[in-house]
Amino acid sequence: MKAKDVLGQTGEWAAADFLEDRGIRVIDSNWRCPNGEIDLVALDGDELVxxxxxxxxxxxxxxxxxxxxxAKxxxxxxxxxxxxxxxxQVYGTIRIDAVGIIMDGDNPPSIDHLKGVA
Structure with missing residues (x-):
């Protein structure tokens, strides 16, 4: 596995932990179809995220x-x-969130979570 792929996967795990700690339940990850990939799928109450x-x-x-x-x-x-x-599944609300992570290897990850970016 390439170093950038390892970094990406480690970031996704950190993001999942971060979200779970805030009560957002991760229910799927790295879901792929011919149209693309979703990093994480979660539930925040009854809202699909x-x-x-x-x-x-x-x-x-x-x-x-x-x-x-x-476009993304x-x-x-x-x-x-x-x-x-x-x-x-049917959901009344679907929300798109973004999580930005800096992992420099020397410090704990810096994580920014933006809700409802699209």
Whole structure:
């Protein structure tokens, strides 16, 4: 596995722990279909939450959340519906969140959670 893939996976685990600690229950991860991938799927009460996780080693090239594009956020909306359909689930509300993580290896991860980014 490439170093960037290890970093990404470690970031997703850190994001899942972070969300769980705040009462958001992670129910799926790394879900893939022909249209793309969802990093984390969670429930916040009865609200379905699709979480995009961006992990970096530093802010040298900008904040991890700056890597989110409008196109990616629109694709996540589509993927949320596809995930729900593939799991025969109906949700009144679907929310897209983003988690940005800096893991420099020397300090505890710095985690930013943005709710309802799309």
């Amino acid at each position: 699709i979480v995009e996780v961006k992990t970096r080693r530093s802010r040298r090239y900008g904040d991890p959340l700056e890597a989110l594009t409008r 956020l629109l694709r996540l909306r589509t993927l949320a519906v596809l995930w729900a359909r593939s799991h025969d």
